Amino acid sequence: xIFRRPTxxxxxxxxxxxxxxxxRAGDAALREDLILVAIAIILVSNLNLMIGYTGYVxxxxxxxxxxxxxxxxxxxxxxxxxxxxxxxxxGVVVSLFALLFGMGILRLRGAYFALATVGILxxxxxxxxxxxxxxxSDGLYLSFDAYQPLGGAMRALWVTYYLIVGVMxxxxxxxxxxxxSKFGLALFAIREDxxxxxxxxxxxxxxxxxxxxxxxxxxxxxGALMFYKNAxxxxxxxxxxxxxxxxxxxxxxxxxxxxxxxxLGATLYERLRSYLLTSPKLSNFHLVIAGAMLLLxxxxxxxxxxxxxYKFVPRSREVIE
Amino acid sequence: MIDGLMVGAVYGLAAMGLSLIWGxxxxxxxxxxxxxxxxxxxxxxLFSATALNPYLLxxxxxxxxxxxxxxxxWIAVHWVVGRSQLMSxxxxxxxxxxxxxxxxxxxSTSPYNVPFSLPGISFGAYTFTxxxxxxxxSALIIAMALELFLYNTRPxxxxxxxxxxxxxxxxMGISSTAVLAIAFGIGIALxxxxxxxVSTLFPxxxxxxxxxxxxxxxxxxxxxxxxxxxxxxxGVLLGLLEGAVTPFIAVSWIPLIEFGxxxxxxxxxxxxxxxxxxx
Numbered sequence: 001x002i003f004r005r006p007t008x009x010x011x012x013x014x015x016x017x018x019x020x021x022x023x024r025a026g027d028a029a030l031r032e033d034l035i036l037v038a039i040a041i042i043l044v045s046n047l048n049l050m051i052g053y054t055g056y057v058x059x060x061x062x063x064x065x066x067x068x069x070x071x072x073x074x075x076x077x078x079x080x081x082x083x084x085x086x087x088x089x090x091g092v093v094v095s096l097f098a099l100l101f102g103m104g105i106l107r108l109r110g111a112y113f114a115l116a117t118v119g120i121l122x123x124x125x126x127x128x129x130x131x132x133x134x135x136x137s138d139g140l141y142l143s144f145d146a147y148q149p150l151g152g153a154m155r156a157l158w159v160t161y162y163l164i165v166g167v168m169x170x171x172x173x174x175x176x177x178x179x180x181s182k183f184g185l186a187l188f189a190i191r192e193d194x195x196x197x198x199x200x201x202x203x204x205x206x207x208x209x210x211x212x213x214x215x216x217x218x219x220x221x222x223g224a225l226m227f228y229k230n231a232x233x234x235x236x237x238x239x240x241x242x243x244x245x246x247x248x249x250x251x252x253x254x255x256x257x258x259x260x261x262x263x264l265g266a267t268l269y270e271r272l273r274s275y276l277l278t279s280p281k282l283s284n285f286h287l288v289i290a291g292a293m294l295l296l297x298x299x300x301x302x303x304x305x306x307x308x309x310y311k312f313v314p315r316s317r318e319v320i321e
Numbered sequence: 322m323i324d325g326l327m328v329g330a331v332y333g334l335a336a337m338g339l340s341l342i343w344g345x346x347x348x349x350x351x352x353x354x355x356x357x358x359x360x361x362x363x364x365x366x367l368f369s370a371t372a373l374n375p376y377l378l379x380x381x382x383x384x385x386x387x388x389x390x391x392x393x394x395w396i397a398v399h400w401v402v403g404r405s406q407l408m409s410x411x412x413x414x415x416x417x418x419x420x421x422x423x424x425x426x427x428x429s430t431s432p433y434n435v436p437f438s439l440p441g442i443s444f445g446a447y448t449f450t451x452x453x454x455x456x457x458x459s460a461l462i463i464a465m466a467l468e469l470f471l472y473n474t475r476p477x478x479x480x481x482x483x484x485x486x487x488x489x490x491x492x493m494g495i496s497s498t499a500v501l502a503i504a505f506g507i508g509i510a511l512x513x514x515x516x517x518x519v520s521t522l523f524p525x526x527x528x529x530x531x532x533x534x535x536x537x538x539x540x541x542x543x544x545x546x547x548x549x550x551x552x553x554x555x556g557v558l559l560g561l562l563e564g565a566v567t568p569f570i571a572v573s574w575i576p577l578i579e580f581g582x583x584x585x586x587x588x589x590x591x592x593x594x595x596x597x598x599x600x
Contacts, residue, residue, distance in 0.1 A: 057410055108587055111349045111406040115538050116587070119580035122535060126576040137573075241531075245418065252411065287422030294415035298408055299400050 002177055007259055007321045011176065014263065015169035019162065031161055033274065035226075038168040039065075040266035042222045043243075044250045045171040045259065049215040051248065052257035053184060054208060055191030056106075057114040060121030061247055064216040065223035066238030068094045070128060072224025073140045073233050078133065082149055087163070087224035094220035095213045102209035109194065125239040139234025146231075160229040164222060171218045175259045178214075179321060187211055242287070246273070249294045255306030260320045264305055324450070325567075327457035329560015331518045333553035334460040335533050336540035337467065338511030340552045343541065345484040345504040346402050351413040352393060354534030355420035356509050360386060360516020361525045362428065368435050375437050375521050376459055382517045383463075383510045390509025394502045402501060424527035434524040456518040463514055464553045467507070471549065480504045535576065539583045 002008055018038060022031035043065060050058045068090040075086035105116040129137045150156035178184040186207050189197040198204050227233040246269065254265020269290075276286040297304060309316050335357055342350045363382045368375055397416045401409040438452055471477040482490040483500045491497050519525065519533065540559055544551035562582075563575060 051407070055405075055407060057407055104588070105584060108584075111410060112542075112587055114406075114410055115349065115542075116584055118535065119538075119583050122576040123580040126573055129573055130571065245414070248411065248414075284426035285422060287425070288419045289422075291415040291418030291422060294418065295397060295412055298412045298415065299397075302408065 002173070002180060005176060005180070005321065006319045007176055008173065010260065010320070011169055011172040011263075014172070015165055018165045018168070022161070028157070031158075035161055035164055035229075036274070037267050037270045038164050039222055039226055040247070040250060040270040041168050041263050042164075042171045043219055043247045044254070044266040045175045045262040046215040046217075046219050047247050048175060048251055048256060048259075048262040049178060049187075049211050051251055052262070053178065053187040053191065054211055056110070056208065056212075057248070058117045058212075058215075059114055059248070060117040060119075060124075060244055061215070061219070062239060062241070062244035063121050063124050064094050064098065064219040065226075066233075066235075066240075067097065067124060067128075068220025068223030069227030069233050069238050070134050070140070070223075071220070073142060073227050074134060076146055076228060077140055077142060083160075083225070083228055084163075087221045087228075090224035091217045091221040095217045098216035099209055099213035102212035103205075106205055106208040106212060121239060121241060121244065125235050128238070129235045135234075137235055139232060139238075142228065142231035144231075146228075157229060160225050164225050164229075167218055167222045167225065172259055172263060174214075174218065175262065176321060178211075179259060183207070183210075246290060249290050251304075252294060252297045252302075253304055255304030255309075256302075258304075258306045258321060261304055261306035268305075324453050325560040325562070325564015326557055327453040327560070328522065328563070329557035330457040330460040330464075330553065331515050331522070331556070332533070332536050332540055332559055333556020334463060334511055334518070335515035336537040336544065336552040336556050337464060337549045338508040338515070339534075339537045340541045340544065341467075341480075341511070341549065342505055342508035345480055346398070346501050347406070348398060348402060348409040348413065348505075349406065350398075350505075350508060351410060351534075352397075352417045352420065352509075353512050353537055354530035354532075355417045355424070355527075356386070356389075356512035356530070357516035357519070357533045357537075358424065358525070358527050358530030359389075359420065360513035361520035361529065362424070362433070362527070363513060364517035364520040365433050365435055368437065375435060375517070376455055379459060379463075379514060379517055383514045386510035386513025387506040389513075390506035391502050393509065394505040398505060399498070399502070421527060428527050430526050430528055432524040432526050433520075435520045437521060452521050456522055459518055460515070460553075463511070464549060467511070467549050476500070476503060480507075532576075535579060539579050539586070542583055543586050 018034055022028075022034060043061060047058060047061045050056050050061070071090040071093050072086045075081040075089055076083060081089070101120060105113060105120070108116055128134050134140060144153065147153045147156040150159050178187070186197070186202045189200070189202055190204050190207060194204055223238075227238070250265040250269040251262055252265070253269055254263070255261025273286055273290075276289065301307060303310065306320065309320070335353070339350060339353050342348055360382060363385060364375060364378060367378045367381065371378070393416055397412045398409065401412045438450070471481055479490070479495045479500050480503065482493065482495055483497050483504070487497050490500070515533070516530065536559060540552055540555045543558065544555035559579070566575075566578065
């Protein structure tokens, strides 16, 4: 059972800390910092399902987040839906979209798939920039009244924060559950040797399409929540290629294929990034530093931070997954 | 439409570099876009410094590209050749990030252009701009030179041998590491050359490379791997297609079309339109 895994309780503890810290201090600035970390963790842990578990690089993971934001905001503004339903619907719609696309492009192997994901990002972003209901390149804006059902803007910000932390915890639990399931085992088999996995009776194309679609769901929900909180969305912020890429850096840094590694990498990198972006001298160089970090990890420590931990404290494998 | 044909020759040149690296060492070079952008800036800097004819400046730019490519090979690529594709994707990507990061810091993301134009040629109602013609001709010359190099010189033959079967080439006394480094250098040199040519046609920023990178991928996949002339032909095809559709639809739809083409080509022709039928 998943409740017997120490990592499960670690995840709940993390979520509790995320809730407790800003509430105790009543500190909105801290909340805004943590919300970015939570979003990073959501994106990275779902990306991990593709890269870490299945061995397929997805350069366009941000598409799910941006598209979820669009669907959510569209339902709230144009159709007058309540936030929770809009966010859920965003998740479902984007997952179905991913399933559809996944069936097509997951017939591609390895690097070809990775290239196709870049294409998906470019194509979706081009489509949305020309799509009238989504406001073309101007994007969508939320009027102030949209926050009324949640009791005004002030409360709405806190409510969306709790929801996002909830989605974060769910993402990590999902990662853990998949890792401990037969489904996860099939994914690992595909990662290690796809041909062998197919010979042993794993329907690789279907499994890949399913995990691609699953990895779309929670980021889409998070996107809907986050862009609702920001009250606006446009193609350049929704489909920010760099964010997609930085997700990969975070994952490699923390340790691909591990649940806690994804969370750790996301937290560290996100904090480092906000430090670099706000420091006047280094703000131009955050990409350079991220790139150098990625290169070092790839060349010298492909297991990331958690990989190091496993090497030096082998018993930690039992506790931290 | 004819303009599209000529721009297509430049796309083809960019794709040749990608295709060469991909075919020879099975590394998908994600630094390609940023190297194309660097080629553009190399042209911009040299042209503003010397005011020589840009087509003359192509030669030093290609040499710079070659050297830079060899340096990048030793920094990032050498260690991941033969490891999983995931690793080579990520390591070339990290170089890409660094180049873009430094480029953004130095030149910001504002547009630049190379203020140079050749007189155009008129055929009845049509006028062809001189720059387009010159770019297409230069691209063709470079492509021919590469073809001659690969098929008629010893280092060229060594590159093809390593692409074919690295172990066997090694047994024949070819130093595969040196060959890979040179092949990578040539690939980057081609990216530089095509970037330099593009810079004489359109305004550019440090981020422009990614557009051409996507086009290069489409072209490479259309052409099949490791076939320089096929890449050139497929590039011309893509340029023609772009030229043919732009009067009817908005330019912002083009990425969508190219991507669609990319996926369809991958699924229908996994070995490329010009590829062989057997493995």
